[in-house]
Amino acid sequence: MEKDISFKILIIFCICILSACNNKSSKQVKMNNQDFDTYQNQFIEQLWSYYPDWATNIGYHKNDSMMIIPNDEARNAQKEFAINSLNKLHLFEFKSLNNSQKIDYHLIENQLNKILWMIDEEKSYQWDPSQYNVSGLIAVMLSENYAPIEKRLHDIHLRMKKIPSYYEAAKQNIKNPVVILTDLAKNQNIGGLTTFEKDLKDSIQNSNLLPEKKQEILLEISNTVAAIQDYVKFLDTLSNPTPRDFRLGSDLYEKKFEFDIQSIYTAQQIYDSALARKSYLHEQMYKITTQLWPQYFGSKPIPDDKLKAIREMIDTLSVNHVTPAEYQDAIAAQLPQLIAFIKKKNLLYIDESKPLIVRREPAYMAGVSIASISAPGPYDKSGNTYYNVGNIENLTAELAESHLREYNHYIMQILNIHEAIPGHYTQLVYANQNPSLVKSIFANGAMIEGWAVYTEQMMLENGYGNNEPEMWLMWYKWHLRTVCNTILDYSVHVNGMTEDEALHLLMDEAFQQKAEALGKWTRVSVSSVQLMSYYTGYKEIHDLREQIKQKLGSQFDLKSFHEKFLSFGNAPVKYIKEEML
Numbered sequence: 302m303e304k305d306i307s308f309k310i311l312i313i314f315c316i317c318i319l320s321a322c323n324n325k326s327s328k329q330v331k332m333n334n335q336d337f338d339t340y341q342n343q344f345i346e347q348l349w350s351y352y353p354d355w356a357t358n359i360g361y362h363k364n365d366s367m368m369i370i371p372n373d374e375a376r377n378a379q380k381e382f383a384i385n386s387l388n389k390l391h392l393f394e395f396k397s398l399n400n401s402q403k404i405d406y407h408l409i410e411n412q413l414n415k416i417l418w419m420i421d422e423e424k425s426y427q428w429d430p431s432q433y434n435v436s437g438l439i440a441v442m443l444s445e446n447y448a449p450i451e452k453r454l455h456d457i458h459l460r461m462k463k464i465p466s467y468y469e470a471a472k473q474n475i476k477n478p479v480v481i482l483t484d485l486a487k488n489q490n491i492g493g494l495t496t497f498e499k500d501l502k503d504s505i506q507n508s509n510l511l512p513e514k515k516q517e518i519l520l521e522i523s524n525t526v527a528a529i530q531d532y533v534k535f536l537d538t539l540s541n542p543t544p545r546d547f548r549l550g551s552d553l554y555e556k557k558f559e560f561d562i563q564s565i566y567t568a569q570q571i572y573d574s575a576l577a578r579k580s581y582l583h584e585q586m587y588k589i590t591t592q593l594w595p596q597y598f599g600s601k602p603i604p605d606d607k608l609k610a611i612r613e614m615i616d617t618l619s620v621n622h623v624t625p626a627e628y629q630d631a632i633a634a635q636l637p638q639l640i641a642f643i644k645k646k647n648l649l650y651i652d653e654s655k656p657l658i659v660r661r662e663p664a665y666m667a668g669v670s671i672a673s674i675s676a677p678g679p680y681d682k683s684g685n686t687y688y689n690v691g692n693i694e695n696l697t698a699e700l701a702e703s704h705l706r707e708y709n710h711y712i713m714q715i716l717n718i719h720e721a722i723p724g725h726y727t728q729l730v731y732a733n734q735n736p737s738l739v740k741s742i743f744a745n746g747a748m749i750e751g752w753a754v755y756t757e758q759m760m761l762e763n764g765y766g767n768n769e770p771e772m773w774l775m776w777y778k779w780h781l782r783t784v785c786n787t788i789l790d791y792s793v794h795v796n797g798m799t800e801d802e803a804l805h806l807l808m809d810e811a812f813q814q815k816a817e818a819l820g821k822w823t824r825v826s827v828s829s830v831q832l833m834s835y836y837t838g839y840k841e842i843h844d845l846r847e848q849i850k851q852k853l854g855s856q857f858d859l860k861s862f863h864e865k866f867l868s869f870g871n872a873p874v875k876y877i878k879e880e881m882l
Contacts, residue, residue: 337393337402341739344386344409348742351379354438359742360678362447366459371433372470376420383416404869404876405739407563412743415560423553428478428545430486430536431827433471435464435525436493443500444663447681450508454518457501461521465528472535479547481826487533494529497522549794549829557830562747563873564837568830571837572791578784578836579810582777583607589774590614612812615778618771619706623713625693628705632672632690632717633659639722639760646763649723649863655686655730657721662689671708672720676729679741686729688721703814711766711775718760724753728867735870744871746831751838751874752867754783758843763859778812783835785811786821790832793825841874842866849881 349356353364369375390409398406419425425432439460442453501522505515549557558568566574587607594603594610597617604610623631636659640651662673671691677684693701708716718724728749732741757776766772785806792798792806800822807818825832845866850857869877 334397334399334402337398337406340389340393341405341409344389345738345742347382347386351382357438358441360447360680365442365453365456368460368463368467370463370466370470371426371474376426379416380420383413387413400880401735401737401869404872404880405737407876408739408743408745408872411560411563418556418560423557426474427476429482430471430475430478431482431489433468433486433532434489434493435460435467435529436490436496439501440493440496443496443504450504451510454505454508454510458518458521461518461525464525468528468532471532475536475539477541477543477545478536478539480541480544481547483536483539483541483544485827487536490529490533494526497525497529547826548797551795554791554794554829558833561830562834562837563745563875564747564841565875565878566837566841568791568795568833571787571833571840572795574840575784575787575791575836579781579788582781582784583611583810586611586774586777586781589770589777592770593774608809608812614774615812616706618711618775619709621711622705622709625696625701625705628693629659629661629690631713632688635714635717636688636722639717642760642765643723647860648759648763649727649860649867651722651727652730657686657688657726659688659690662691671704672716674720674725674729676726677733679738682733686726688726703816707814707817709775711772712779714766714772715757715776715779718757718765719753723760723863724756725749727756728752731864731867732870735868737870740870740872745838745873747834747838747841748874748877749838749871750835751840751842754780754835754839755842758839759859781811782813783839786832787836789821789825790829794829838874841878845874845878845881852882 349361349364350367351369353367353369356363357365387410390406390413393406395403395406439457442457447453502519505518508515510518555568558564558571562568564571587610590607590611591603593614594601597614604613636657640653643649643651673689675687675689677686691704693704696704720726732744735741757780761768761773761776789798789803789806793803798806803822803825804815804818807813807821808815813821846862849862865881866877869880
């Protein structure tokens with residue numbers, strides 16, 4: 302409390318001095334590095350009081366029982382918090398901060414401006430009914446064992462008391478909603494009922510709570526279920542003669558890209574770059590296809606259509622894959638091989654004291670992805686990191702074969718590079734060594750995804766896979782997904798691409814299966830900008846490497862570049878670039 306009071310006095314003192322300065326050339330009052338650290342800590346604590354759901358999801362559990370009612374009062378309070386925090390932030394002389402603090406300054410400023418933009422300009426709280434859903438966080442609180450179940454149930458009980466008010470506010474907010482997002486909201490809210498009617502009831506039954514307390518929570522479950530069902534009914538019967546288009550539009554898209562990606566490029570520039578990259582990849586893939594054709598097809602004539610020839614070669618190579626029963630073991634067996642290759646080539650220091658645990662995907666994550674990384678959050682950096690592997694054995698024979706052809710002998714290795722070593726897992730190990738909480742909380746998705754994509758190419762460039770043309774062809778195919786995600790997202794939300802045009806891009810030009818392409822169309826219809834992060838981050842990292850290589854010439858060392866780059870944590874590449882150049 303004393304530190305808090307002294308900091309407020311210091312802020313008031315600085316404001317008074319700034320107001321008293323009539324000479325415009327006077328220097329801004331300097332607040333030292335320790336003051337900035339104090340500001341950051343207080344800012345984060347305040348942030349979690351306005352966004353308790355976000356806090357719970359990343360492992361900060363002091364506010365688990367809090368629930369914000371999404372009404373005008375809450376939005377006005379969030380705006381006031383953002384404006385006041387910006388005013389305090391701007392008291393610091395940027396040049397006086399150390400390198401790490403400068404990046405944190407940028408990240409905080411970006412987040413606060415984003416809060417204001419989301420409330421005043423984007424206004425998705427009006428047209429996206431799917432953002433109102435209480436089941437997801439409750440499921441996390443039930444499944445993550447961060448506290449005794451009795452404590453978690455107590456916090457869930459307090460949250461549930463506000464759920465009817467939460468949904469009433471949601472109904473007041475909604476105006477001309479997007480149709481597909483309305484359908485998504487109905488499906489997800491109905492689907493989330495099992496969290497309350499089964500998972501929560503089971504947890505109550507198995508807990509050591511007193512019988513009367515159990516009855517209180519069970520009663521609140523009934524009220525919660527009724528509130529959810531009423532919200533779904535409201536959406537079902539809502540008159541919506543002029544629904545908003547799901548496409549974000551050029552102005553909102555560019556601004557969202559600026560806030561979410563934090564790139565040196567505009568969205569338009571990244572889109573143009575992706576178009577050129579797609580053409581380059583097609584050229585390279587056709588060269589390899591013509592090289593391999595006699596080996597796999599003998600005297601059979603190669604198709605005149607280059608894309609059809611590439612497709613036929615990919616389909617032929619894709620039959621080389623493991624069985625469903627071998628899938629998880631095959632992934633685990635490759636990880637030591639990747640570590641050995643990195644050591645042999647001296648590409649990056651791998652900290653083997655931080656083991657990666659390969660496990661069967663937990664039930665509550667089922668269906669999300671074929672493979673993923675679960676890493677400890679910023680408040681639990683010592684926790685385990687898991688490589689979650691989807692259960693192929695539970696699929697039908699036809700669907701399992703489709704998945705295994707997609708993640709065949711070649712792609713599985715690229716997947717492991719991307720998800721694990723030296724991709725996401727390795728990057729997260731380095732990020733956890735960075736002491737900045739801000740960089741973890743406001744982690745830049747383009748840097749994180751971009752690094753994983755960059756490492757795929759980097760490993761092949763250094764001889765992984767023995768420079769086999771088959772491996773390069775399959776990586777080009779995999780990389781084409783990243784490139785076409787960018788083209789798809791921008792084309793749909795800015796240029797008005799239709800579903801038929803999107804399916805042509807994904808199936809005929811990116812060689813994806815129809816089911817995968819349809820899934821991507823759904824994804825781009827209910828989200829925006831995030832699909833741009835993979836290619837944007839990759840391009841920025843690759844460009845930075847080439848700039849530094851050109852600058853240092855014979856003195857350039859790839860291992861040093863990688864370790865220096867990763868030392869900055871989850872920061873946007875454009876700020877890492879400023880420090881490294």
